[in-house]
Amino acid sequence: MSQHLTAIYDTRVAEGILRPDPAQRAVLVRLEPIREALEAPVKKGLLSRFRKAEVAGPRGLYLWGGVGRGKSMLMDLFHAHVGIAEKRRVHFHAFMQEVQSALHEVRKTGVDDAIKPVAEQIARDIRLLCFDEMQITDIADAMIVGRLFQALFEAGVYVVTTSNRHPGELYKDGLNRQLFLPFIDLLQENLGVDQLEAMTDYRQDRLSGEQVYFHPADAAARSAIDRLWQGLTEGREEELLLEVKGREVHLPRYWAGMARASFWDLCGQPLGPADYLALVGAVKLLVLEGVPRLDATKFNEAKRFVTLIDALYEGHVRLICSAEDEPERLYLEGAGSFEFERTASRLREMQGADWGEG
Ligand SMILES: Nc1ncnc2c1ncn2[C@@H]1O[C@H](COP(=O)(O)OP(=O)(O)OP(=O)(O)O)[C@@H](O)[C@H]1O
Ligand SMILES: [Mg+2]
Known part of the structure; x- marks a missing residue:
C-alpha cells in the first residue's frame, strides 16, 4: 500500500x-x-x-x-x-x-x-x-x-x-x-x-524580501538569480514554444508559469507587441537577464524593451531582472528616451514587495 x-x-x-x-x-x-x-x-x-x-x-x-x-x-x-x-x-x-x-x-x-x-x-x-x-x-x-x-x-x-x-x-x-x-x-x-482557495500566494511569498532588480549584470547578479530560479523551479525546466500568428517565440527555460531569458532573446529579435502579449499570457514570472545600457544605436532594442515592460506591467507579471544600471540610467539618449521615463518608473514599481498581487 x-x-x-x-x-x-x-x-x-x-x-x-x-x-x-x-x-x-x-x-x-x-x-x-x-x-x-x-x-x-x-x-x-x-x-x-x-x-x-x-x-x-x-x-x-x-x-x-x-x-x-x-x-x-x-x-x-x-x-x-x-x-x-x-x-x-x-x-x-x-x-x-x-x-x-x-x-x-x-x-x-x-x-x-x-x-x-x-x-x-x-x-x-x-x-x-x-x-x-x-x-x-x-x-x-x-x-x-x-x-x-x-x-x-x-x-x-x-x-x-x-x-x-x-x-x-x-x-x-x-x-x-x-x-x-x-x-x-x-x-x-x-x-x-x-x-484552490489557499490564502497565500506562495510564489510572491518566496520572493518577498528578496532583491529582484540587480545591477550591474555581473557574475554576482547571475549567481543570485541562479539561486532564486533554483528555489522557484526546484531545478526543473522545460522548453516552451509559443506560436504567434505563424511566428514562434521560443522559451528555452520554462517551468510552471515561469520563464528565464536574456535581454537579447526577447529584445534583440524582431518581436512585437503580439509576441510579448503571448509571453504575458504564458508566464506569471519572468527572469530577464543582461539588460544593457541602451542608446540611439540601439533604438530598436530600446523600443522593444519598452513594449515588453508595458506588456509585463499590464499583465501583472512578476519580474526578476539584471541590468547594467539603475532603471533611470538605461536609456538616456535616443528616440523615445523621454518616454523611457515611464518604463523606468514601471521597473521601479515592479520591484515592490506586493507588485503583481491579486
Ligand atoms: N504550502 C506551500 N509552502 C511553501 N511553498 C509553497 C507552498 N505551496 C506552493 N509553494 C511554492 O510556491 C510557488 C508557487 O506554487 P505553484 O507554482 O504551484 O502555484 P500555482 O497555483 O500553480 O500558480 P499559477 O496559477 O501562477 O500557475 C512554487 O515555488 C511552490 O513550490
Ligand atoms: Mg501553476
Whole structure:
C-alpha cells in the first residue's frame, strides 16, 4: 500500500519544505481516490478500460484558482506518486501543439475525421494526463478540444489539470465560442472541479524580501538569480514554444508559469507587441537577464524593451531582472528616451514587495 498523498504532504511540511495549508491538503484528499482508481489492476482483455460506463466516479480533477496558490505543486506531487508508468505531465499548450501536428499528419493520409485516431494514439500509451495551465486562446484548439477530450475520456484516460480560470470562463470572448461550449460541459461532467482557495500566494511569498532588480549584470547578479530560479523551479525546466500568428517565440527555460531569458532573446529579435502579449499570457514570472545600457544605436532594442515592460506591467507579471544600471540610467539618449521615463518608473514599481498581487 503506497503512502497517502496527504501523508507525503505532511512529511514535506514537517521537513520545512512546505508551509501547512488546509486548502492544499483538501485537494490531495480529492486526488487520492483518483490515484487509487489508476493504481487498481486493469482487467485484461475485452478492452475493459475502454468502457467508460464501468468506471464510477470522476475521470480526474480540474483545479483552478489564483496565481501562486500551489496548483502546479499539488499536481506535480500527485503525478509523481501515482504508481503507474502510463502517465504524462505536460504543459497544456505544448500538448495541443503536438495534437495539432498529429492531426496534420493523419489528415495527410486522407482520413476525414482525424481526431478519433489521434486520441486513440494518445490513449494507447497513456492512462493519466496531467496538464499544467489549461487555457484556450487559439480558435484552432477551441474547435477540436471538445471531440478530442470526448474521445480521450471514452478511451479511459484520466485528466488532472491546473488553470487560473473556472471551466466556464475558458476561451471567454473567443471567436465562435458557442461551438466551444460542449467542451466546458464535458469537463464538468467528467472531472471534479475544485477551486484552490489557499490564502497565500506562495510564489510572491518566496520572493518577498528578496532583491529582484540587480545591477550591474555581473557574475554576482547571475549567481543570485541562479539561486532564486533554483528555489522557484526546484531545478526543473522545460522548453516552451509559443506560436504567434505563424511566428514562434521560443522559451528555452520554462517551468510552471515561469520563464528565464536574456535581454537579447526577447529584445534583440524582431518581436512585437503580439509576441510579448503571448509571453504575458504564458508566464506569471519572468527572469530577464543582461539588460544593457541602451542608446540611439540601439533604438530598436530600446523600443522593444519598452513594449515588453508595458506588456509585463499590464499583465501583472512578476519580474526578476539584471541590468547594467539603475532603471533611470538605461536609456538616456535616443528616440523615445523621454518616454523611457515611464518604463523606468514601471521597473521601479515592479520591484515592490506586493507588485503583481491579486
Ligand atoms: N504550502 C506551500 N509552502 C511553501 N511553498 C509553497 C507552498 N505551496 C506552493 N509553494 C511554492 O510556491 C510557488 C508557487 O506554487 P505553484 O507554482 O504551484 O502555484 P500555482 O497555483 O500553480 O500558480 P499559477 O496559477 O501562477 O500557475 C512554487 O515555488 C511552490 O513550490
Ligand atoms: Mg501553476
